[in-house]
Structures are given as structure tokens and as C-alpha cells.
Amino acid sequence: MNIMNKKPRVDLSGILDFDTDGALQETAENAQRHSRRSFLRTSGIAVGGAAVAGGLIPGSSAMAATPKGDVAILNFALTLEFLESAFYASAIKHAGLTGEHKRLAHTVHAHEAAHVAALKKALGSSAVKRPTFDFGSAVTSQSAFTSTAIVLEDTGVQAYQGQAPFIKSNAIFKAAISIHPVEARHAAWIRNLGGMSPAPEAFNPALTKAQVLSAVTGTGFIKG
Numbered sequence: 001m002n003i004m005n006k007k008p009r010v011d012l013s014g015i016l017d018f019d020t021d022g023a024l025q026e027t028a029e030n031a032q033r034h035s036r037r038s039f040l041r042t043s044g045i046a047v048g049g050a051a052v053a054g055g056l057i058p059g060s061s062a063m064a065a066t067p068k069g070d071v072a073i074l075n076f077a078l079t080l081e082f083l084e085s086a087f088y089a090s091a092i093k094h095a096g097l098t099g100e101h102k103r104l105a106h107t108v109h110a111h112e113a114a115h116v117a118a119l120k121k122a123l124g125s126s127a128v129k130r131p132t133f134d135f136g137s138a139v140t141s142q143s144a145f146t147s148t149a150i151v152l153e154d155t156g157v158q159a160y161q162g163q164a165p166f167i168k169s170n171a172i173f174k175a176a177i178s179i180h181p182v183e184a185r186h187a188a189w190i191r192n193l194g195g196m197s198p199a200p201e202a203f204n205p206a207l208t209k210a211q212v213l214s215a216v217t218g219t220g221f222i223k224g
Helices: 023-032 039-044 049-055 060-065 068-094 099-126 142-166 170-193 209-219
Strands: none
Touching: 068 099, 068 142, 068 170, 068 209, 099 142, 099 170, 142 170, 142 209
């Protein structure tokens, strides 16, 4: 099966169980009862890992005043950033990357590692723990790395985009704007290396939490 053409299945899996108090679900339900943000915001802004860059997100001492739904969203982003950072680190060691693929892996890994560090600092004691990972055959060759990275980056961009309408904190929302172009550029870069169009459509669809959980579960990468 070609992983690049595999569509995420909608499956209410519990692989990312940071939402133990139902905060994310509660936020989503509340958001549905109010008008959405403008089209440009809902279609083009994500709360990615580096959303805390530049000090735009309050530090751990201020997180107590942050809406619990926003904390859940940040932990959602952190879990995805853990996954991406670990994937690129493993690929650098095992996939035999060369040329532009090697440059991309080192560059994106540095970005994702910075995202993880910033999110953990912002969340403080509220941060979820890093899962354990096993990337198996996805990091045993350059071609496998490329096809897997395309899926991870595309899914990541759509995942963060899908959570943007539920952000209540103005500081976190503003910070989200600064990361979405970076994540989208990661996706475009690896798609181009894989012989795919960097920008196939005029509009980018978002993914729901359930779709993201299904996609992440389907990879089998998260082991603990």
C-alpha cells in the first residue's frame, strides 16, 4: 500500500489520552454554540509546537490563568511535536539520508525539537510526558522516510489547523499564527522532494481530533 495515498480513517481511538478531564471536548462543544472565527483564521492558522516562540505564550507561572481547553490543545500539539521530533531524529541515524533529504531532516528536526522545548516550558507541570516510539521500517531507507514524512507533516498541519477555532487565549492565538507557515513549509518541502505538488489545492482542509487520533494510531509508532 502506498502510504502517500493512504487517507486517515475516522476512529475514536485513545492513543493521545491527555484530555483526561474532558477539557478539549468541553471546549469543542462550547465553540460549536458560538460563531466561528473568520474564514482566514479557521482555514489558515494552526497551534503548532513553536507557537510559544518569541515569548508569545505565557510561561508556566501564567498557565494557571490559561483556559483549560487551551492547555489541552497545547498538550495535543506537544504530543504531535514529540512524535515528529523523534521521527526525524531516528531517520537521521538510520535512514541513510543524503543531499537535500538529509538537509531537510536536520533542519526540520531542529525546528521540532525547539517546538517541544518551548511547549514544555510553557506548560510546566501541566505538560504530558513523552511517549516511547518505534518507527520500524519507516526509517530504514530514504524512500520510506520521505513517504512517511509527507503523511506526518500533512497530518500535523491539518491537526493544528483543526484546533485553531477552539483557542480562547489571545496570546496563544496570536502565537499560533507564527508557527503555521513554518509547519506548512515543512510539508511543502518534503512533498516536493517526494515528487508531489507542494500546494495541490487552493484551500487546505482541517482534521478533527478523532481523525488525527486515528491517523496517529494507524502508524503504530507510539508504543507507550
